Amino acid sequence: MFDALAERLESAWKKLRGQDKISESNIQEALREVRRALLEADVNLQVVKEFIAEVETKALGSEVIAGVQPDQQFIKIVHEELVAVMGESNVPLAHAERAPTVVLMAGLQGTGKTTATAKLALHLRKQNRSTLMVATDIYRPAAVDQLVTLGKQINVPVFELGTDTDPVEIARQGIERAKAEGIDTVIIDTAGRLQIDRDMMAELARIKETVEPDDTLLVIDAMTGQEAANLTRTFHEEIGISGAILTKLDGDSRGGAALSVRKISGAPIKFVGVGEKVEALQPFYPDRMASRILGMGDVLTLVEKAAEEVDIADAEKMHEKIMAAQFDFNDFLKQMRLMKSMGSLGGVLKLIPGMNKLTDDQLEKGESQLKLSESIVNSMTKEERQNPDLLAGSPSRRRRIARGSGHSEKEVSKLVTDFSRMRTMMQRMGQGAFGMPGMAGPGGGMFGGPGGGMPQRGWRGYQGGPPKKKKKKSKKRKGFGQL
Structure with a gap:
């Protein structure tokens, strides 16, 4: 819902990026972007006027915090004002002293x-x-x-x-x-x-x-x-x-x-x-909604969604399996169904900070990859689900699963390979070797294209982001299809 608004607001932060401090001269362009963003989002004109006036007053009157960039300080001020406009805090449903x-x-x-x-x-x-x-x-x-x-x-x-x-x-x-x-x-x-x-x-x-x-x-x-x-x-x-x-x-x-x-x-x-x-x-x-508007995600809502669906005893057993590298395809299937019960993949991922920039194509690809993985796992025998290693060295088993699921043998082999890699990474992550698993995003691995890992844009803010690979310059001349 807030994708267009979030994109517009991000262009406002860019106006202040690289500046030494917030001043009356450099804030005007950022404020114009914020005003345009709110009007395009169909916010009431009077609300927009009051909002911009409050943000300008607070931004110019705020003390510059050491180590905080002007664009980050401006985001903080806009976040606080969004919360104020939407009502400061949650107002619960009434509960009468005498029923009903x-x-x-x-x-x-x-x-x-x-x-x-x-x-x-x-x-x-x-x-x-x-x-x-x-x-x-x-x-x-x-x-x-x-x-x-x-x-x-x-x-x-x-x-x-x-x-x-x-x-x-x-x-x-x-x-x-x-x-x-x-x-x-x-x-x-x-x-x-x-x-x-x-x-x-x-x-x-x-x-x-x-x-x-x-x-x-x-x-x-x-x-x-x-x-x-x-x-x-x-x-x-x-x-x-x-x-x-x-x-x-x-x-x-x-x-x-x-x-x-x-x-x-x-x-x-x-x-x-x-x-x-x-x-x-x-x-x-209001505070969670403001975070989502600014592309910061909404981890608390994500945790509450999970808490409604997750059984604590099951979660502890799952943790033990991950630590012992005993996570199998039955557990994988259970996790996929848990994610489905929490809503659409796009709805869940956009609650994660940094994931708001996933495109509709990436999300659609992730959804289809989940369905493909589920159909392949459903075509496995009980023994194969419990012992994924049986599939690693058995082309005949993979061929049988491919025929049963209606997918290619290559897709089955890729799922088995990605699953083994994910299981190893999850174990190492549980032991503190990683900050985040590399198989979670629709941009790669089990939920997307080759290689695993979230899309690069989704990594911002997590341990400085993944290492960037240098692109090799192609010696081929460009043809009409490449221009």
Whole structure:
């Protein structure tokens, strides 16, 4: 989502690279780049003006820290201001002293409100909070059926009275059901419209007055850019909201919504939707989002994603296997499936610092390489998975696997060779011989082209980067195909 914005901002840092200090003369060009980047990201104009003014004031008034380059100091100031614009810290979901906690979901049609309701219910279920979803959208065709289907998918009950009952009455009875069954949280999915109208607002106001929610969350489509902030302000003025859920943050939106909502409307973003799957909902942390915007990755979110999927006992066993060089193809398959459960390869890698510059082609190549590796491993016998060395010296086994997987013998041999190399490197890394494994990136080795290792751009900041190889000058004359 923030790729274009991150690229633009990087060009701003370059304006200060090589300078001795930040001055009024050399900062203006950098500020122009930042302003252009924010406007192209569809950030609200007033927010951009205030942002630039704050950054300029802080940059010119900041003391130069010894050993810190002006461009690095400027990045730090921009990061701090991005955090301030988006709300300083995470604002958690309400939790009433007496159950049930009532959450009212509002928003226009097409923003993913019903799906966001299910995503939030699953998020709460993972926190061991019992939840009841209430279907009050009686106008959109199949809206009630959609929520019931999602409820079965995530094992969360849905209260509904069909489409012939007043939504206010459905909401009221849903709350009563939750009280009777001792349910912790009720999430009420309300009706939306293609645009804000008087009837929708009046119905929302009646539901809100009846159920007295602890949290009223507006679901906003990130694709609407700065208009998202204006919608939030309108809803807040009309019915009063306590927060927002920004959906489709994994799409082609330019980032303006995330940077405008809090500043314009005063309502904090509490959650962000980062995919179509029901698991794809994350609490919104302004500091982490600022890091991602600036291409610094988001290691904390990556760790939390992994923590949800990884079993501690399995992790300890895996560590022991790596240290003893006993990591086999069964373990490799388990790691690939773990990565899949955490989301797309691109989504996971972009949380790693320095990996934001991976191109779509590199990510696509990485995804296809993962699928190829999985199909080859699935064509191995149980004995071959447990003992990868059997394949190293047996062309007949590799030929059989190639026929079974539908890939070439050369691809099977490459996977076996790369796996053996990776196993050795992982063992040495575990013993402190390496800073990072060389097989992790889509640019090489098992996840890409020959040779292993991350793309050169992904190594910045890690022990000074890999050694650069000198290119041999070709003595051949260039032909038309090489010009």
